[in-house]
Amino acid sequence: MPRPPKRVHAEAKEEQVQADQLPEGSAAEDVEAFTNQAFRNVVGATRAANAFPQGTARALYLSYPGYARVMDDLSQRVVGLIGNVLQAKEIKGDIKKRQLEEQFEMVQECNDILFERITTNLDIKSGLRRNPQQVVEAQVDVMSSSTAGEPSVASPQTQETPKAGSWNRTTGTPQRSMVSARLFTAKNIVRPQTQFKEPVDNSGQTPFVPRLKEKPNSLKPLALLPEYDDAGNIVSYLHPYEFELLKFQPPAQQLQKQKPVLPELMANTELLVVDTVEKLQQALEELRQATQIAIDVEHHSYRTFMGITCLVQMSTRNKDYIFDTLILRDEMHILNLVLTDPKKLKILHGADLDIEWLQRDLSLYIVNMFDTHRAAKALNMARLSLAFLLKNYLDLDVDKSLQLADWRMRPLPQQLVDYARQDTHFLIYVYERMTNDLLQQQAEPGLLGSVYQLSTDVCKKRYNKPHIGPESHMDLVRKTKRSFDNRQLYALRGIFEWRDATARSEDESYGYVLPNHMMLQIAESLPREMQGILACCNPIPPLVRQQLHTLHQIVLKARDQPLVKPILEARSSTQASLPPSTKDFSSKLYCPHDFSHQEETRDDLPTLLKRSSATGKLELPREEDVPKEDQLIATPAMALFDKPAKPTPEEEQRWAHLRKESQTLRMPYKRYLAILPLMEQLKEDQNARERSELLKRRLCPAAPEPEQNIKLEGHTIKQEEDAMYSVPLKEQLKRKHQTNGKTDADQQPTTSKRSRKDENTKPRVKPEPPVKKEPAEVVHQVPGESDDEVVEVPIERQATEPPKPPPAQSKKQQKRKQFQRGFKAKNRGNHPQSSSQHITHPKAEGNFDYKNVDFRQFKGGAQRARGTEIKQNIRGKNRPNNRNNKQFNKLFTFSNVKKDGKK
Secondary structure (H helix, E strand, O other): OOOHHHHHHHHHHHHHHHHHOOOOOHHHHOHHHHHHHHHHHHHHHHHHHHOOOOOHHHHHHHOOHHHHHHHHHHHHHHHHHHHHHHHHOOOOOOHHHOOHHHHHHHHHHHHHHHHHHHHHHHHHHHOOOOOOOEEEEEEEEEEOOOOOOOOOOOOOOOOOOOOOOOOOOOOOOOOOOEEEEEEEEEEOOOOHHHHOOOOOOOOOOOOOOOOOOOOOOOOOOOOOOEEEOOOOOEEEEOOOOHHHHHOOOOOHHHHOOOOOOOOOOHHHOEEEEEOOHHHHHHHHHHHOOOOEEEEEEEEEOOOOOOOEEEEEEEEOOOEEEEEEOOOOOOOHHHHHHHHOOOOOEEEEOOOHHHHHHHHHHHOOOOOOEEEHHHHHHHOOOOOOOHHHHHHHHHOOOOOOOOOOOOOOOOOOOHHHHHHHHHHHHOHHHHHHHHHHHHHOOOOOOOHHHHHHHHHHHHHOOOOOOOOOOOOHHHHHHHHOOOOOOHHHHHHHHHHHHHHHHHHHHHOOOHHHHOOHHHHHHHHHHOOOOHHHHHHOOOOOOHHHHHOHHHHHHHHHHHHOOOOOOOOOOOOOOOOOOOOOOOOOOOOOOOOOOOOOOOOOOOOOOOOOOEEOOOOOOEEOOOHHHOOOOOOOOOOOOOOOOOOOOOOOHHHHHHHHHHHHHHHOOOOHHHHHHHHHHHHHHHHHHHHHHHHHHHHHHOOOOOOOOOOOOEEEOOEEEOOOOHHHHHOOHHHHHHHHHHHHHHHHHHHOOOHHHHHHHHHOOOOOOOOOOOOOOOOOOOEOOOOOOOOOOOOEOOOOOOOOOOOOOOOOOOHHHHHHHHHHHHHHHHHHHHOOOOOOOOOOOOOOOOOOOOOOOOHHHOOOOOOOOOOOOOOOOOOOOOOOOOHHHHHHHHHHHOOOOOOOOOO
């Protein structure tokens, strides 16, 4: 048996000896030599790994216990070394407890981190990348609303701003100037959360715990008191300065009229960038001497789950401070000595989120705050933004083109430093002007105190971690106009939970892991293949590509769910549970129709009043500045409120007719006489429609019949006129029957019976093709007359009068009948009838004697006639096409029926 493992160890030992022979520090001195040596090491490791037996040879070697034990030990050792490397690179998870696919994913992630770091270090060492941070500037064209301002902040605008509705003017007004919004970011920014001393806890099971170690300016000692839910779990902690905020009352000097002092320009004001502990102590001593401090916060939330406070700007009357909170994250809490002092005023604008960010990242709390956003709302200003306040009180047009800058960049570009300073440099002057405006409100003398109370309520806010529940994904569905079935909802919930877990573990935001519109697209499409998931994302997020297999399993599991509900049940606004309202509807500050705080409201519309840049007072417009009446280019094709100067002749005629009609007075009786002809005409039209419908429903068409004389025992009956057929069919049959009955009663009542009986005695001829006859007509033959003389007899369900007994017959006739009956019965019993045989029926005089007929000889008997239908349903048993059977059974098919129902 060969021993390849020994050869492998020998080659590895030789490579190690060659590596040890290299001079110490050669890799640090020469990048090319270090790269070549690393390449040789990788090639040697690859050659050694390929020398192991593979395929069937490996299975053969593993059949030996000694070899299998050595390979197992080496495998465990290699996995342990890889786990140490992953742990050193902060890759979460134990590789020994993972499956094979997960182990490969962890190794791949570690390789990506190592290769990125190696490439960066090699570029820096070789001089290709002298600055590890490359600033990237993207430009987007936006409309500029600036008209004048500080040169260092914004460029002046000399063109006139357009007026509302100025689309149809003689002199075209120029559009607002286009400026480029600068989006500052940088490549290869090191994630600052990886350098924090205390790791960030993104877990949703544990609440946020304040990291405050000491409590300066306290009325009660520091105590972190938890709050529990019904199950006994801690859900949050009380505010450390809640008691101090509850007892706070603004000092008397803050409730008096202020003397505004216009600050110096930023170019003439000192700036201190605090990025070390020594500078932090210096800034603390200087801030303790100030009575008014303006504060602002710069935040980043795209590449982190809960967010990071990157900068804190503070300004006094004479100096500006910028604190680098990424470096001084754990030392910033010493500023509580100033920020929680109730004798020092802190001025912020829109501090709802700033208060929470300061608590979460820096353990900073504020007591005695004045929020200029609340003050602007109390003064009912057109807009509530800081840019509007600076424009209103200082006639400054600040540059807001860097709102989406990445504040994690270090060192900060000069543009971002100037942008951060302008938010606090003029804020103290704005506070003094707004305080005076609030005190001048004679209608509401306590308006300034209410602003302080609202600002204190903002300081009481506590930070809570974001968390999701079982129905959190439904909030996203309700905001959209799409209808999801249960499969799509199942996929959306799975992807939503996967995104939340991934964002917490990777410390990334929801928008970076998977944006909402991409998540909805995947849940709605439910792609069968992995490429379909990637097709729903443009651009493809890195974590989606990395964990594509997990997303694919969620989608496949959703597709396997049975379709229960076709669409999502809509919830009406009355059924939806509304959260408890915290608004004071009785307060005068509650303005439900105030939309000035929204971004859509424009504050750049021109007005006739202008403020002097020197004194700050309003100036009346000059006569030449007042715009003259606008002249139209052309007459508009459609006008909403304008009326024509002169009406047309058609309109004048119509108006005159309407006036005449309104002046004419008609009495009710005159109106009745006027409506009579119309009513008669309506009745005639109704009668005509009824007659036409009756003619359409008539069964027998009104066609003239040929003139002929029908003789019945010496009497000639002429055909009725055509007017008889205008009545219904039932009435026609009734009249015919009455007329024929009277004739038969006068001459011979039993003529019809004899005619039916004698009809069967006539010799048969070759049958003709059957002709469909009307069900109301039956042809009878009268003895002594020719065959051409026929009479129409109606068929009735029941005889109108009982039949009379037959007259007395002679002995000769009786014997003849008996002989014929016996002969007929003998022939029927002995010889079966055929279709070619001819049956002669006895010809009797007078009525037919039903009592002497043996009905048992007829197979099937006779049937009653149903109404006026004539159906030959009785046929011979053996010969259905026998004409003699049909003619013979015809005697009983159309026979009269007695009242008792017996034949």
